[in-house]
Amino acid sequence: MKARVLSGVQPSGNLHIGNYLGALKNWVRIQHDYESIFCIVDLHAITVYQKPEELRAKILEIAALFIASGIDPKHSALVVQSMVHGHAELSWLLTCVTPVGWLERMTQYKAKTQAIETIGDGLLQYPVLMAADILLYQAAIVPVGEDQSQHLELTRDIAQRFNSLYGATFVMPATNLPAVGARIMGLDEPEKKMSKSAAGAGHAVALLDPPEVIRKKIMRATTDSQPGVDFETMGAGVENLLAIFQAFSGWSDDQMKPHFTGMRYGDLKKQVAEMVVSQLEPLQARYREITADPAYLAGVLREGAERVTPIADSTVRLVKERMGLYTP
Ligand code: AQP
Secondary structure (H helix, E strand, O other): OOOEEEEEEOOOOOOEHHHHHHHHHHHHHHHHHOEEEEEEOHHHHOOOOOOHHHHHHHHHHHHHHHHHHOOOOOOOEEEEHHHOOHHHHHHHHHHOOOOHHHHHOOHHHHHHHOOOOOOOHHHHHHHHHHHHHHHHOOOOEEEOOHHHHHHHHHHHHHHHHHHHHHOOOOOOOEEEOOOOOOOOEOOOOOOOEOOOOOOOOOOOOEOOOOHHHHHHHHHOOOOOOOOEOOOOOOOHHHHHHHHHHHHHHOOOHHHHHHHHOOOEHHHHHHHHHHHHHHHHHHHHHHHHHHHOOHHHHHHHHHHHHHHHHHHHHHHHHHHHHHHOOOOO
16 A cells, blocks of 8 residues: 655645746646545634635635646545544544643744734644544555744654554654755745735745746846855845746756846846746646636545545544443
8 A cells, every 4th residue: 555645735826936936846746656636725814803705705716726737636536634534533632632731832833923913723733634634544654844843843742642542543644745846935935935915016926927927027036235246155036936837947056046047137037037937837737728618627526525435534533442432
């Protein structure tokens, strides 16, 4: 039996090239080596307010983008998190073994709650729900961007704590980061990671941005005051543009260095923009085909939920038994 892979994306905004290079591209690369489950984690998205109609539309948009990016629904299960009850149920069971101090230490929790007056409990519980997503399927491999490394460590801590309290139950999941593109930075603020919720119009390239918008955003990206690319002294903005090029192209370091050394920033940006446009145009064409057939997408999501529900149910049952709940 193949080991299981699990990962997910929140339907909380426009998917960007950071999500693609940090997560989706890697999923596509490894999906056939494993039994693969990819989730649209809508229960995570509602930890901050989402307009209901927009959220419903976003869930389908993200599912279509998974397939357009190369996820093969005949092999990999595409799952809307809220369609499988085990996610929420296991999350509660794991909440009961998780010290609150572990959750308060999470950097994403601290960052997300900085600007909020009333902090919803869901934001604190977010990493427990993520642990539940992974442990529910006994996933061995979790391909994510670097920002999720801390949450993965916490998942292992929760699994270990549960195993030591109640006996060996959970597989320890390993973090799988892409070699290049694990942390794509904002084009306007290269010291901050590219993020769906950042406000700036030039911050992120969305996967569905038209070519002209992509070109404009990349040509306006923040660089530094040097005349051209110097791999020894470059600033974060230039490093980020090169990372974007390398992650999309698949070029090695040995190809990157001689090609870009000394190149003026205007030319660098043009080459990055054309690389991104050339990679996203076929993805966007596939997206349009998929969304032209809503019944197909609905079928993929129904079938995905049906495929994984027995796995989820058996884990929840095992956990309940281990904890001493009544399971006739
Ligand atoms: N900038 C990034 N570089 C590389 N990988 C990234 N990921 C996110 N941003 C980058 C990876 O994308 C996957 C899905 O992310 P998510 O939707 O679960 O939430 P997020 O990481 O919180 O994404 P955003 O874009 O920053 O959304 P908001 O602004 O809503 O918080 C994950 O594997 C993540 O590592």
